[in-house]
Amino acid sequence: VGHLVLTKTVLGRHWIGIGTNEEAVRLSGINPRPSKVLVFALMGLLAGVGALFQVSRLEAADPNGGVGMELQVIAAVVIGGTSLMGGRGSVISTFIGVLIISVLEAGLAQVGVSEPMKRIITGLVIVAAVVLDTYRRRGERSTH
Structure with a gap:
């Protein structure tokens, strides 16, 4: 919708x-x-x-029921291709990012990774997505 x-x-x-x-x-x-x-x-x-x-x-x-979910949300949005600098993103790509983060979280839980380590890995995924977005933006600027 x-x-x-x-x-x-x-x-x-x-x-x-x-x-x-x-x-x-x-x-x-x-x-x-x-x-x-x-x-x-x-x-x-x-x-x-x-x-x-x-x-x-x-x-x-529970007021603490959603603690830590903000990192998952940011990760899903950034992995889905929404730029943190603005001007790019879509609902469909964010949904794909949510699926990727869900699979990552489920896989880490299956392997038995501790909660702090899950956050570190999710943070690294965010950093990697931001770096890729930065390189993509630079590539677009150089072609225009």
């Missing part, structure tokens, strides 16, 4: 434009403020839905 909204609707194109260069969107005659409010409201709603899923999975409202 997110992919279709971002790629097939005018509102989705506005959101992508605002995320890439808000000033350019504003100068093209589009007021970014209502779109930003809508995006933040939607993200709040989705965070609440995610919290409900987490509470139902843990069968308790």
